[in-house]
Amino acid sequence: MTTAQEQGLPYDVFSRACPSRGTLEHVTGRWGALTLGALHEGSFRFNELRRRVDGVSEKMLSQTLQALERDGLVHREAQPTNPPRVDYELTPLGREVAERLLALIHCVERRMDDVLSARRGYDEARAARTPLTG
Amino acid sequence: MTTAQEQGLPYDVFSRACPSRGTLEHVTGRWGALTLGALHEGSFRFNELRRRVDGVSEKMLSQTLQALERDGLVHREAQPTNPPRVDYELTPLGREVAERLLALIHCVERRMDDVLSARRGYDEARAARTPLTG
């Protein structure tokens, strides 16, 4: 119904070879998703972002930003001052993607209690099936 | 503006310790996203899903489905027949999540040409800066 091919679109993420898979992974990856989410709030410097995205290492933030910049989702603005100052912000394309992403993130956050109770149910049912030291 | 804390929500994916991070990773992970996307089209048997999600291994599909079932996003219906028949489908919660996810996937698919041209631009600019053999 909403499939890419059915709409005649040239890119279909369900195909192994489609380049959209790579970009989707940059966008939804562990740090990509949080970085885009953070940047939706505005422009940030490198270390500001690092503090905002709790737990990300310097290396991974750097890699993530490069991938997102390469995909045209993030704009990097470096000022040749001393000390250096670099600001990151979303491009129009990045904003478009980030909005969909945030809708997803907020949906998960909102329904988190249901998820946690589902987990308890699942684990209890399993524990019942495997009495001891499963 | 759209931050979890600013809305007074109890779960904030930007915090390292928040359980919503784990669920978000199940949902947006390499195979989780494609599996949810596929299941949005209807109910599927295990091997139907495997064919639909091009490239997924038996092992990863199995793991992915278990994680999604545990999080209450997927319902597993096993019939004790021989040969066995197991059907997977989204729960109402899963449908809610999958719709947001598909909006994101389709957005990426739609704008894929812009992504690819951004990549070419990025790579050319880099190549110009590093004349030969980096």
Place this chain on the structure above:
DNA sequence: CAGCATCCTACCGGATACTG
């Protein structure tokens, strides 16, 4: 401050073989 280079480990994930 804003990174890059290096090292090292955990685990993601594919291939294969086996079970009910």
Place this chain on the structure above:
DNA sequence: CAGTATCCGGTAGGATGCTG
């Protein structure tokens, strides 16, 4: 058919040290 169990390589990703 619908999985589980095992082995194994590649890489994601953390820690550390250095640069401009």
